[in-house]
Amino acid sequence: MTEMLSYDFMQRALLAAVLVGITAPAVGIYLVQRRQALMGDGMGHVAMTGVGLGFIFQTSPVWMAVLVCVLGAVTMELVRSRGNQRGDIALAMLFYGGMACGKLLVSLSAQAGAGSLESYLWGSILTVAPADLITIAVLGTVVVAVTVGLRRQLFAICQDEDFARVTGLPVRTLNLLLAVMAAVTVTVAMRVVGLLLVSALMVVPVVAAQQLTRSFAATQAASIALGVVVSLAGVTGSYHLNVPSGPAIVLLAIAVFAVFSLLAAPLARRRHRAATDPGPKVCDVELPERIPGQVPKRNAEQLPGQGSSDATTPERGAGLAQ
Amino acid sequence: MTHPIPPAVRLRDAVASRGGRPVLRGVDLTVQPGEVVALLGANGSGKSTTVKAVIGAVPLEQGALELFGVPYAGFRAWHRIGYVPQRTTAASGVPATVREVVSTGRLPQHRLLPFRRRDRAAVDRALAAVGMLERAGDGVADLSGGQQQRVLIARALVGTPDLLIMDEPMAGVDAASQQVLADTLRAEVARGAAVLLVLHELGPLEPLIDRAVVLRDGCVAHDGPPVPNTGLHALPGHDHVHPHADHTPPRLLA
Ligand SMILES: Nc1ncnc2c1ncn2[C@@H]1O[C@H](COP(=O)(O)OP(=O)(O)O)[C@@H](O)[C@H]1O
Ligand SMILES: [Mg+2]
Numbered sequence: 001m002t003e004m005l006s007y008d009f010m011q012r013a014l015l016a017a018v019l020v021g022i023t024a025p026a027v028g029i030y031l032v033q034r035r036q037a038l039m040g041d042g043m044g045h046v047a048m049t050g051v052g053l054g055f056i057f058q059t060s061p062v063w064m065a066v067l068v069c070v071l072g073a074v075t076m077e078l079v080r081s082r083g084n085q086r087g088d089i090a091l092a093m094l095f096y097g098g099m100a101c102g103k104l105l106v107s108l109s110a111q112a113g114a115g116s117l118e119s120y121l122w123g124s125i126l127t128v129a130p131a132d133l134i135t136i137a138v139l140g141t142v143v144v145a146v147t148v149g150l151r152r153q154l155f156a157i158c159q160d161e162d163f164a165r166v167t168g169l170p171v172r173t174l175n176l177l178l179a180v181m182a183a184v185t186v187t188v189a190m191r192v193v194g195l196l197l198v199s200a201l202m203v204v205p206v207v208a209a210q211q212l213t214r215s216f217a218a219t220q221a222a223s224i225a226l227g228v229v230v231s232l233a234g235v236t237g238s239y240h241l242n243v244p245s246g247p248a249i250v251l252l253a254i255a256v257f258a259v260f261s262l263l264a265a266p267l268a269r270r271r272h273r274a275a276t277d278p279g280p281k282v283c284d285v286e287l288p289e290r291i292p293g294q295v296p297k298r299n300a301e302q303l304p305g306q307g308s309s310d311a312t313t314p315e316r317g318a319g320l321a322q
Numbered sequence: 323m324t325h326p327i328p329p330a331v332r333l334r335d336a337v338a339s340r341g342g343r344p345v346l347r348g349v350d351l352t353v354q355p356g357e358v359v360a361l362l363g364a365n366g367s368g369k370s371t372t373v374k375a376v377i378g379a380v381p382l383e384q385g386a387l388e389l390f391g392v393p394y395a396g397f398r399a400w401h402r403i404g405y406v407p408q409r410t411t412a413a414s415g416v417p418a419t420v421r422e423v424v425s426t427g428r429l430p431q432h433r434l435l436p437f438r439r440r441d442r443a444a445v446d447r448a449l450a451a452v453g454m455l456e457r458a459g460d461g462v463a464d465l466s467g468g469q470q471q472r473v474l475i476a477r478a479l480v481g482t483p484d485l486l487i488m489d490e491p492m493a494g495v496d497a498a499s500q501q502v503l504a505d506t507l508r509a510e511v512a513r514g515a516a517v518l519l520v521l522h523e524l525g526p527l528e529p530l531i532d533r534a535v536v537l538r539d540g541c542v543a544h545d546g547p548p549v550p551n552t553g554l555h556a557l558p559g560h561d562h563v564h565p566h567a568d569h570t571p572p573r574l575l576a
Contacts, residue, residue, distance in 0.1 A: 029416055032415045032416055033414050033415050033416040034414070034415065035414075035415045037415070083341075085341065152425065152426065152429065152437065153429065153434075155418070155422065155426065156426040156429055158414070159414050159418065159423065159426065160407065160426075161379075162374065162377065162379045162405070162407055163405055163407060163426065163477070164426070164429075165377060165378060165379055166377050166400060166403055166404075166405040167400055167426065167427070167429040167430050168398065168400030168401070168429070168430050169429060206416065210416055210417050213417060214417050214419055214459070214460070214461040215417065215418060215419040215421075215422055215459075215461075216416055216417065216418040216419070216422050217422065219416055219417060
């Protein structure tokens with residue numbers, strides 16, 4: 001342990017892991033909320049073009065990736081907000097094009113050894129340079145300030161965009177801001193988890209946390225805590241086992257998810273029993289008395305003619321208007 | 323006829339399309355302050371699109387929209403409007419509590435400032451009004467459809483709006499929740515709020531309604547007093563050929 005911490009590169013890798021563990025779930029939760037969990041994956045693909053450009057022009061691959069990824073994210077957001085029916089095809093072109101272009105550019109560049117792109121794809125604890133760490137810290141701080149500071153606003157636009165508009169929020173600006181934050185996160189995380197697994201660190205801690213939480217705020221806090229823990233543990237494991245850090249982090253996160261899912265079922269059952277009035281054991285055929293303010297009996301009859309789909313059995317994930 | 327106070331909603335000659343298909347073909351819709359207007363019509367006739375045009379979620383290709391006398395482009399007083407969208411089964415991917423969802427209705431008041439005690443008190447009041455205060459800490463996904471609808475209405479009421487826009491609030495709602503919704507609506511109308519109410523049929527809310535606007539294929543087919551105790555069947559523009567040839571509703575003859 002102390003031996004590990006005595007290496008400069010390890011100190012940098014662990015610091016970067018903490019920053020990435022915080023930022024990735026802090027943004028990822030909004031993508032999960034909007035059922036765009038795979039968006040981060042697409043941005044990771046697009047970022048490869050940025051890395052390739054960095055190789056070609058001998059500039060920082062990180063900043064090039066930020067630039068290209070932000071452009072890609074803004075494009076994706078414009079496609080999404082148009083609600084275009086062919087939108088998924090446009091996104092597919094963007095993702096595959098970005099990945100192919102990145103590999104091509106790296107191959108063309110002079111400096112490329114086979115291993116150099118590899119470290120961007122899977123993450124590497126050896127390659128977090130001091131300059132990278134500063135970049136990661138600056139960008140990560142901005143991302144956390146926005147995603148935690150504007151939680152209520154971003155929650156509102158991801159929960160119900162039309163309603164958010166009626167509260168006077170600048171919906172379009174906030175959507176673009178969120179897309180840019182996701183793009184920045186992808187590039188912040190790329191040194192530690194790698195472009196191919198960035199999305200996993202944005203998504204898995206969130207879905208793991210929500211196995212045990214009921215509120216959005218608690219889910220965000222818990223997923224950030226989880227992100228930090230698995231990132232630190234993954235980087236440490238990567239040091240001891242001499243494996244790439246990205247896969248180590250992601251497999252740990254998935255293991256946590258599996259454990260939490262096992263815990264979730266009995267917990268939800270107990271919570272459910274406490275929360276809902278189960279109603280009478282047998283159906284007493286009696287028209288519902290209308291008592292204002294009372295929680296309806298679960299097997300209350302419905303008015304005739306209400307072709308109702310009212311779920312009397314609450315269904316996990318049944319949501320409100322979108 | 324001029325009103326000293328401008329109408330809450332004034333939509334004129336609205337033309338809009340969705341998915342490349344024209345959906346509104348020149349809709350006129352006015353809601354005066356304190357007035358309760360029902361927007362009726364068959365499925366797909368453009369009711370939801372009309373209210374989405376009123377809140378600016380569907381852009382107008384033609385026509386004009388004024389809210390409280392202010393053209394849409396310059397309208398900023400969003401705290402005066404409460405909106406209850408048509409409920410869908412589409413889910414959001416992260417759990418949220420009833421309180422968190424209703425709190426988004428306070429955004430026009432606290433904006434970028436922290437959520438304060440008076441915001442919290444307003445959320446409590448709105449939840450109490452729809453009988454959901456005891457469920458404030460529960461996940462919205464664990465509620466029945468009728469209870470979710472009550473939560474959406476609390477979210478719209480939390481800012482004490484002057485105009486309440488509700489899209490099919492009674493659809494798929496159990497009897498107990500229907501009663502709560504009707505009582506809540508009555509209280510809002512008594513307070514003086516204007517209401518634009520999308521309904522599939524007049525039903526139990528009929529006594530509250532001042533005027534009915536019937537859409538058909540994206541056009542206004544009727545704009546006038548509601549017809550008592552009927553759904554769409556007695557309204558002009560309905561496709562049936564009725565045995566009693568005269569379409570004029572009985573109340574208009576009185
Ligand atoms: N998001 C959408 N994309 C494409 N077409 C839509 C969309 N929403 C509604 N439509 C179409 O617009 C028409 C009017 O829909 P809507 O306003 O929802 O009707 P109503 O609320 O009266 O049932 C329908 O033909 C519907 O298919
Ligand atoms: Mg509708």
